[in-house]
Amino acid sequence: MEQPILEVKNLSIDYPISIGTVEAVRDVSFSLKEGESLGFVGESGCGKSTLGLSLLQLLRPPGQIVAGEMYYYGKDLLKMKAEEVRKLRGNNIAMVFQNPLTSLDPLYSIEDQFFETLKEHEPKITREEAAERAGKVLEDLSIDKDRLYEYPHQLSGGMRQRIMIGLGLILDPDLLIADEPTTSLDVIVEAGFIDLLARLKKEYNISLILISHNLGLVAEIADRIAVMYGGKLMEVGNAEDIFARPMHPYTEGLIGCVPNIKMDQEKLVSMPGSPPDLVNPPSGCRFSPRCPKVMDICTEKEPPLKTHKDGRQVACWLHDEAN
Amino acid sequence: MKGLLRYAITRILLTIPMLFILLTIVFLVLRVMPGDPVSAMLGAHAPEKVIEQKKEELGLNKPIIVQYVNYLGQLARFDLGNSMVLKQRVSKPILEKLPATIELTLWGLFFTLLIGIPLGAYAANKRRTGRDFTIRLYGNIAYCIPVYWMGLMLQLIFGVWLKWLPVSGRTNPRMLSSAFSKTGFYLIDTLLAGNIRAFGDVAVHLLLPSLTLGIVLSGIFVRLTRANMLDVLKSDYILAARARGVSEKLVVYKHGLKNAFIPILTMLGLQFAMLLAGAVLTETTFSWPGMGRLLMERIYLRDYPTVQGVIVVFALMVSVISLLVDLLYAAIDPRVKY
Numbered sequence: 001m002e003q004p005i006l007e008v009k010n011l012s013i014d015y016p017i018s019i020g021t022v023e024a025v026r027d028v029s030f031s032l033k034e035g036e037s038l039g040f041v042g043e044s045g046c047g048k049s050t051l052g053l054s055l056l057q058l059l060r061p062p063g064q065i066v067a068g069e070m071y072y073y074g075k076d077l078l079k080m081k082a083e084e085v086r087k088l089r090g091n092n093i094a095m096v097f098q099n100p101l102t103s104l105d106p107l108y109s110i111e112d113q114f115f116e117t118l119k120e121h122e123p124k125i126t127r128e129e130a131a132e133r134a135g136k137v138l139e140d141l142s143i144d145k146d147r148l149y150e151y152p153h154q155l156s157g158g159m160r161q162r163i164m165i166g167l168g169l170i171l172d173p174d175l176l177i178a179d180e181p182t183t184s185l186d187v188i189v190e191a192g193f194i195d196l197l198a199r200l201k202k203e204y205n206i207s208l209i210l211i212s213h214n215l216g217l218v219a220e221i222a223d224r225i226a227v228m229y230g231g232k233l234m235e236v237g238n239a240e241d242i243f244a245r246p247m248h249p250y251t252e253g254l255i256g257c258v259p260n261i262k263m264d265q266e267k268l269v270s271m272p273g274s275p276p277d278l279v280n281p282p283s284g285c286r287f288s289p290r291c292p293k294v295m296d297i298c299t300e301k302e303p304p305l306k307t308h309k310d311g312r313q314v315a316c317w318l319h320d321e322a323n
Numbered sequence: 324m325k326g327l328l329r330y331a332i333t334r335i336l337l338t339i340p341m342l343f344i345l346l347t348i349v350f351l352v353l354r355v356m357p358g359d360p361v362s363a364m365l366g367a368h369a370p371e372k373v374i375e376q377k378k379e380e381l382g383l384n385k386p387i388i389v390q391y392v393n394y395l396g397q398l399a400r401f402d403l404g405n406s407m408v409l410k411q412r413v414s415k416p417i418l419e420k421l422p423a424t425i426e427l428t429l430w431g432l433f434f435t436l437l438i439g440i441p442l443g444a445y446a447a448n449k450r451r452t453g454r455d456f457t458i459r460l461y462g463n464i465a466y467c468i469p470v471y472w473m474g475l476m477l478q479l480i481f482g483v484w485l486k487w488l489p490v491s492g493r494t495n496p497r498m499l500s501s502a503f504s505k506t507g508f509y510l511i512d513t514l515l516a517g518n519i520r521a522f523g524d525v526a527v528h529l530l531l532p533s534l535t536l537g538i539v540l541s542g543i544f545v546r547l548t549r550a551n552m553l554d555v556l557k558s559d560y561i562l563a564a565r566a567r568g569v570s571e572k573l574v575v576y577k578h579g580l581k582n583a584f585i586p587i588l589t590m591l592g593l594q595f596a597m598l599l600a601g602a603v604l605t606e607t608t609f610s611w612p613g614m615g616r617l618l619m620e621r622i623y624l625r626d627y628p629t630v631q632g633v634i635v636v637f638a639l640m641v642s643v644i645s646l647l648v649d650l651l652y653a654a655i656d657p658r659v660k661y
Binding site for chain 1: 557558559560562563564565566567568569570571573577578581582655656657658
C-alpha cells in the first residue's frame with residue numbers, strides 16, 4: 001500500500017483556561033491518501049478548526065497538542081524543528097481560512113504578498129519572476145493579472161478569497177487545508193468557488209482537507225467525510241455511503257438538517273440541544289445528552305471508533321457487534 | 324496628487340480660525356492677570372506721572388478692544404510687533420531661540436520612539452512573562468513622572484554623582500566660536516564647520532534634556548504599542564501569513580508593527596503638543612536657551628507681545644506636525660486617499 005500523505009494518530013488538543021481545560025480535540029485518528037479529499041463536518045466548537053490549525057502547528061495560545069502523532073509522508077511533524085515546520089507551511093501544506101476579507105494584510109499590495117511568500121521559500125527569486133508566476137496563478141483563478149498591483153481593499157470578497165487560494169497554490173503544495181472557505185461569501189459566489197476548488201484540485205494535483213459546518217458543501221467535493229462532535233470523531237466513511245446510509249444518530253441528524261428543495265417540507269429541521277461543554281464533557285458518549293436513540297450504556301461508557309466491513313468507522317454503541 | 328494639495332491647503336486655511344481663537348484667549352488672560360509690563364519694569368514705587376507716560380508710550384492706556392484690534396491688524400501683516408520691555412522686535416528672540424527648541428523636541432521625539440516602540444513591541448511578543456510585566460511597569464512609571472522631576476533626577480545621577488554629562492546649556496561656553504552661527508541648529512552648524520570637537524560637545528549637552536523628554540513621553544508609547552501589537556498579532560492576516568510559511572521576524576515586524584504603527588502615528592500627532600509643553604519645563608530645568616525659557620522669562624516681565632508671539636509659533640508648530648501626520652497616513656496606508 002502506498003504511503004499516505006498525512007497520517008494522524010490519537011491526536012488530542014487542550015486549551016487550558018482559567019476555569020479548567022477545554023478538551024477541544026480528543027483521540028482523533030485519520031489518514032489521507034494522495035489525491036484524496038477529506039471533509040470534516042460538525043457544528044461550531046466541535047474542534048474541526050482546531051484540528052486544521054494543529055496540522056500546521058498554528059494553534060493559538062494557550063492551545064497545545066497534548067497527545068498523539070502526525071506524519072506527513074511518514075515524517076514525524078511533531079518532532080520537526082520550528083524552521084522545518086515553517087518551510088513546510090505553504091510549500092508542502094497550504095491553508096486557506098474562513099475570512100478572506102481580513103486574511104490579506106491591508107497595507108501591502110497583492111503582488112507584495114505573493115513575492116513575500118515566494119521569497120520566504122525560494123530566497124533567490126526575483127521580483128519579476130515572482131510577478132510572472134503570481135500572474136499565471138491569478139489567470140487560473142480568472143483574475144486579471146493587472147489586479148496584482150492593487151491593494152486588498154480594492155478587491156471584492158470573492159476575489160480576495162480566490163487570491164487567498166492563489167497564495168496557497170503558488171508554491172505548488174501537495175495538501176491544501178481549507179477551513180470554512182466560503183463562510184463569508186454569498187451563495188452564488190460560493191457555488192462558483194466550489195467548482196473552482198474542484199477544478200484546481202485536479203489541475204494542481206493536490207489532496208484536500210475541507211473543514212466546514214456545511215454538509216452540502218462538503219458533499220460536493222469530498223471523497224470521504226469525517227463527522228466530528230465535541231472534539232471526537234463520530235463517523236468516517238465514503239461521502240456517498242454516509243449520505244445514503246448514515247450510521248451514527250448525529251450524522252443522521254446533520255443530514256436531516258439540510259433543507260431539501262425536492263421535498264415538501266413545512267419546517268426547517270433542527271437538532272435539539274446545544275454542543276457539549278468541553279471543559280466538563282458529558283460522561284460516556286459525548287452525544288448522549290442529545291441523542292434520540294440513547295441507551296443506558298451510552299451515558300456510562302464511551303463508544304470506541306470501530307471499523308466496519310466496508311471501511312466505515314463509527315463510534316456508537318448501536319453498531320457495536322458485541323452489543 | 325491634486326486631492327492631496329487641496330487637502331493640505333484646506334488644512335492650512337483651517338489653522339487661521341484656530342490661531343484666532345487661541346490668540347484671543349491668550350490676549351485676554353495676559354491682561355486679566357495681575358501685574359503689567361510697566362510696573363514690572365519700573366517697580367511698584369515709580370511716580371504716577373512716569374507710569375502714565377510709559378503706558379501711553381506702549382499703547383496700554385487705550386481700551387483693550389482697541390489694543391486687540393490693533394494687534395490683529397499687525398498680525399495680518401505678518402508682524403509680531405515690538406517687545407514691551409526690551410527695545411527689540413518680537414521676532415528677533417524667537418528666531419534666535421527657535422532652533423534650540425526644535426533641536427530639543429526632535430531629539431526628544433527620537434528618544435520617545437526609540438524607547439517606546441521597540442519596548443512595546445517586545446513586550447507584546449513576550450506577553451505575560453516577567454519581561455512583559457517589567458516593561459509595562461516601566462511604561463506606567465514613566466507616564467506618571469513629572470518631566471521636571473525626571474530632569475532633576477537625571478541631572479543628579481549623570482551630572483552630579485557620575486559626572487558623565489553636563490547638566491545645563493547647549494554647549495560649553497568656552498566652545499563659543501564661529502561654529503554656531505549659520506543655522507542655529509548646533510549639531511548642523513558644527514558639522515558644516517567641520518568642527519568635530521564642538522559637535523561632540525553639543526551632542527553631549529543635548530543628551531540629558533532630550534533623554535528626559537524621551538523617557539517621560541515613552542511611557543504612553545510603550546503601552547500603546549504593546550496594546551496595538553497584541554491586537555494586530557491576533558488578526559487573520561497574521562495567521563494567514565504564518566500559514567504561508569512567512570518567518571516569524573517578518574510576521575511580527577513587517578506585518579505586525581507596520582499595522583500597529585497607524586494608531587501610534589495618531590498618538591504621535593496628539594502628543595506633540597505635550598512634547599512642546601514638556602520642552603518648556605525641560606528647558607527651564609536644563610537652562611536650555613530655547614523658546615520655553617524665553618516664554619517663562621517674558622511671562623515674568625509681562626511682555627505681552629513676546630508671550631503672544633511665542634504662543635503663535637508653538638501653535639503653528641503643532642498645526643504643521645498634525646498636518647504632516649495626516650500626510651504620513653496616506654504614505655503608510657493605501658486605504659487613505661486625499
